[in-house]
Amino acid sequence: MKMKYKISAEQYAEIKAAQKRNRDKQIENRLKVLALRYEGKRLDEIAEATGFHHAHISNLIRKYFEEGLSAVSEKHYAGNRRNMSIEEESAFLEQYRQSGEAGHILDVREMKMAYEERAGHSIGSSQIYRVLERHSWRKVMPRSKHPKKASEEVILTSKKLKKK
Template identity: 30%
Template sequence: MARPAGGVEHVVAARELLRSAKTAEELRRAQAVLLPLDLGLSLEQTARAIGRSVNATCAIRTRFAKVAEGVMGPPQAKTALRNHALADLEREASILDEVLADAQKGGIVVIPQLKPLIEEKVGKPMALSTVYRMLARHGWRKLAPDTYHPQGDAERREVWKKNCPKP
């Protein structure tokens, strides 16, 4: 027979969290504590009810008890950064605006030369693929080369085509 669930001293805090929960995670934390104590559910049944594994449910209950006792701080809200992002989207856009000022006027962009400048602005080393993904996120794309050089002379090119010997 499994041992009875502990944490009776945290029921009041769990009920308060259940009433004021704004996210699904807060609701799961309260349910992980209350379901075994109020309804007598086993850990496996509680895990099935809240949609987590048995190990995760046990960890949720343990963390709730530690937070309620003041041993641990409450779980932190997720930051505005994307997963493993070096900067948020606004910061990325401002970095690219600074680094690509010449390119916006029609200059040529050579990514490996930009990489050290972007790393300096971000403050961390980054892979070349990260730079390419950052440019793609902000609307920069690889353009196909023109069939002629922009500084070339169209008339001279046509004269050369007419007078070019055939192979």
């Protein structure tokens, strides 16, 4: 069987050097795929050794040849995907905090629209709630009054009738 991508001895030495520098298990497995490919292993043998699906192995090898070692040996995903930093969020919420302290009712829909305008794109419906939670905001409402509560006059007459 002819291999489409053949790893040279120089490339193998580069892969081995990257394996020695590496401290991440996920990257280690991706580099192991390339090393096993150099040793002449088939996709199903590499899949058994690494636990990857054969299609993923094929994509890793293709990506290595098209984009180089950095495409396989670096982390490409970072954690913080926020639209604003914590300080920017605090500054954004400051105007609403002042309005709330003045006794005005705050509408989350308005806050969401302003946040989207500031971020430059639409956000999910729960993202504004996560921002509020991150800054220790909570929902504060006045105690509601029961809509069927009797008037004071009816309550007083009821009390007078019970005393008899």
